[in-house]
Amino acid sequence: MAFQRPLQLLTCFTLLFSRIKLGNGAATARPYSARMADSVMLRGQAIHDDSSDSSGLLQVGTFQTALLDLVESPSAQYLEQDWESFLSRSADSVVGLVDNATQDTQFPLDRLSVGKGLLYQYERTGNETYKDALDALRLSIDLQPRNQYGGLWYYVYPNWSYLDGMFSLLSFLPLYTSAFSPSNSSSTTDSVLYQLDLLWTHCHDNATDLLFHGYDASKTAVWADPVTGASPYVWIRALGWFMMGLVDFLELHLTELEGRLGIWHGRFISLSNALLDTVDEGSGAWWQVLNAPGREGNYIESSGSAMFVYTLLKGVRLGLLEDTVKNNYTTVAERAYQTLVERFVDENEDGTLSYNGTVGVCSLNSTASYEYYVNQPLVYDSVLGSAAFIRASIEHELYKA
Numbered sequence: 278m279a280f281q282r283p284l285q286l287l288t289c290f291t292l293l294f295s296r297i298k299l300g301n302g303a304a305t306a307r308p309y310s311a312r313m314a315d316s317v318m319l320r321g322q323a324i325h326d327d328s329s330d331s332s333g334l335l336q337v338g339t340f341q342t343a344l345l346d347l348v349e350s351p352s353a354q355y356l357e358q359d360w361e362s363f364l365s366r367s368a369d370s371v372v373g374l375v376d377n378a379t380q381d382t383q384f385p386l387d388r389l390s391v392g393k394g395l396l397y398q399y400e401r402t403g404n405e406t407y408k409d410a411l412d413a414l415r416l417s418i419d420l421q422p423r424n425q426y427g428g429l430w431y432y433v434y435p436n437w438s439y440l441d442g443m444f445s446l447l448s449f450l451p452l453y454t455s456a457f458s459p460s461n462s463s464s465t466t467d468s469v470l471y472q473l474d475l476l477w478t479h480c481h482d483n484a485t486d487l488l489f490h491g492y493d494a495s496k497t498a499v500w501a502d503p504v505t506g507a508s509p510y511v512w513i514r515a516l517g518w519f520m521m522g523l524v525d526f527l528e529l530h531l532t533e534l535e536g537r538l539g540i541w542h543g544r545f546i547s548l549s550n551a552l553l554d555t556v557d558e559g560s561g562a563w564w565q566v567l568n569a570p571g572r573e574g575n576y577i578e579s580s581g582s583a584m585f586v587y588t589l590l591k592g593v594r595l596g597l598l599e600d601t602v603k604n605n606y607t608t609v610a611e612r613a614y615q616t617l618v619e620r621f622v623d624e625n626e627d628g629t630l631s632y633n634g635t636v637g638v639c640s641l642n643s644t645a646s647y648e649y650y651v652n653q654p655l656v657y658d659s660v661l662g663s664a665a666f667i668r669a670s671i672e673h674e675l676y677k678a
C-alpha cells in the first residue's frame with residue numbers, strides 16, 4: 278500500500294494495533310474487505326444526498342451490493358461499524374427517490390442497483406414503503422424506452438445501449454422475480470439474455486475479443502461505427518460492470534448451463550481469456566482504455582481492475598472458469614490484486630483506508646475519443662472504486678482461506 282501520509286510510524290502502529298486487538302492471539306490482521314467497508318461507512322459515503330452527482334444511485338447500489346456480500350462472507354466478523362443501521366440509512370436515502378416508475382425512467386439504468394438494499398430492508402422490516410419502491414423499479418424496466426431491436430436505452434440518449442447498465446439490470450431483475458413472482462423466472466432469464474445478446478452482437482471487438490462501451494442502434498452518434506453502431510473504445514469500467522453482472526447472473530444458474538445459458542457461459546470464458554491477454558505485463562493490472570495498451574496517456578485504472586479480479590476469482594470459485602497452464606486465472610488475479618493494494622490503497626492516520634486511481638464518469642455523451650477517456654479526472658475515494666475493491670477483497674480472502 279502507498280504510505281502517502283506524513284506519520285508513517287503512526288500508521289504502522291495502527292496496523293499493529295488492529296492486529297493485536299482483533300487477532301485474539303491468532304495473528305490475523307483485519308482483512309481489507311472489512312476495513313474498506315468500515316472506511317466507506319465512516320466517511321458517510323453511499324448515502325444519497327441532493328448533490329447533482331450523476332452516479333449517486335449507483336454509488337448507493339454498488340456499495341450495498343458489496344456490503345451484503347461481505348456480511349455473508351467469513352470476513353464479516355471483522356466489520357466494526359454498525360452495518361445494519363448504515364444499510365437502513367442508505368436505503369432510506371433513496372427510497373423516496375425511486376418510488377415513481379415514470380420518474381425512474383429519467384435516471385440511468387444504474388438506478389436498479391439500489392433494489393438489493395431495498396429488498397433487504399423490506400424483508401427485514403416488512404415496511405411496504407420499500408415494496409412500493411421495488412415495484413416502481415420493476416415497472417420502470419417495462420416503461421424504459423427501447424431501440425429498434427428492443428435494446429433498453431441506458432439513459433435519455435435515444436437508442437443508445439451501454440454495457441454499464443447491465444450490472445444493475447442483472448443484479449435487480451432476477452432478484453425481484455425470485456422474491457415476488459417466481460413463476461416468471463424463465464421469462465426473466467430470457468429477457469435478460471436478450472439484452473446481453475444485443476450488446477454482444479453490436480459491441481463485440483473482433484481485435485481483442487472484448488466488448489466496446491456501447492452502441493447507437495441508429496448509428497448517428499459521432500462515434501458510431503457505420504455497420505454495428507458501436508463506440509470505438511473498450512472502456513475498462515463498462516466491461517467491469519458487465520463482467521460482474523454476468524458472473525453474478527451465471528451464479529444463479531450453475532446447474533442449467535445449457536442452451537442460451539451455455540452460450541453465455543462460453544462467452545464468459547472467452548471474455549475472461551481476453552482479459553488475460555490484455556493484462557499489462559508491467560503492472561499486472563488493466564488499462565483505462567483496454568484496446569490501446571501502453572498508448573500515451575493511458576493508465577492503470579483501479580475500479581475496473583478490481584472488478585476483473587472479483588470476476589476472475591469468483592469465476593474460478595464457482596467452477597465457471599478452470600485454471601490451465603496456459604490460462605491461469607488465479608495467478609493473474611492474485612498478481613493484479615497485489616498491485617491494487619500496493620498502488621491504490623492508502624493507510625490513513627485514523628486507521629481507515631482510502632482508494633485512489635478510480636476514473637470519474639466516462640459518458641458516451643461525448644466524443645468518445647481516446648483523448649476523452651484518458652483525460653477524464655480521477656476521483657479519490659470514489660465509492661465506485663472502493664466498493665469494487667471490497668468485492669475483489671472478499672473473493673481474494675475466500676481464495677486465500
Ligand SMILES: *[C@@H]1O[C@H](CO)[C@@H](O)[C@H](O)[C@H]1NC(C)=O
Pocket residue numbers: 369372404405406407
Ligand atoms: C417505513 O419506512 C419509511 C422509509 O424509511 C419510513 O418513512 C416509515 O416511517 C416506515 N413506516 C413504518 C410503519 O415503520
Ligand SMILES: *[C@@H]1O[C@H](CO)[C@@H](O)[C@H](O)[C@H]1NC(C)=O
Pocket residue numbers: 377378379380
Ligand atoms: C410520477 O411521476 C410522473 C412524472 O413526473 C407524474 O406525472 C406522476 O403524477 C407521478 N405519480 C405519482 C403517484 O406521484
Ligand SMILES: *[C@@H]1O[C@H](CO)[C@@H](O)[C@H](O)[C@H]1NC(C)=O
Pocket residue numbers: 424425435436495497
Ligand atoms: C431511434 O429509433 C427509432 C426506432 O428505430 C427511430 O424512429 C428514431 O428516429 C431513432 N431516434 C434517433 C434520435 O435516432
Ligand SMILES: *[C@@H]1O[C@H](CO)[C@@H](O)[C@H](O)[C@H]1NC(C)=O
Pocket residue numbers: 415454457458461464
Ligand atoms: C411476469 O411476466 C409477464 C410476461 O413477461 C409480465 O407481463 C409481468 O409484468 C411479469 N410480472 C412480474 C411481477 O414481474
Ligand SMILES: *[C@@H]1O[C@H](CO)[C@@H](O)[C@H](O)[C@H]1NC(C)=O
Pocket residue numbers: 481483505
Ligand atoms: C466481427 O466478426 C463477426 C463474425 O466474424 C462479424 O459478423 C462482424 O461483422 C465483425 N465485426 C466487426 C466490427 O468487424
Ligand SMILES: *[C@@H]1O[C@H](CO)[C@@H](O)[C@H](O)[C@H]1NC(C)=O
Pocket residue numbers: 600601602605607608611
Ligand atoms: C495456477 O496458479 C496457481 C497459483 O497461483 C497454482 O497453484 C496452480 O497450480 C496453477 N494451475 C495450473 C493448472 O497451472
Ligand SMILES: *[C@@H]1O[C@H](CO)[C@@H](O)[C@H](O)[C@H]1NC(C)=O
Pocket residue numbers: 281623633634657
Ligand atoms: C492518486 O493517484 C494520482 C495518480 O497516480 C496521484 O497523482 C495523486 O497524488 C494520488 N492522490 C492521492 C491523494 O494520493
Ligand SMILES: *[C@@H]1O[C@H](CO)[C@@H](O)[C@H](O)[C@H]1NC(C)=O
Pocket residue numbers: 433642643
Ligand atoms: C450531453 O452533452 C451535452 C453537451 O456537452 C450537454 O449539454 C448535455 O447536458 C448532456 N446531457 C446530459 C443528460 O447530461
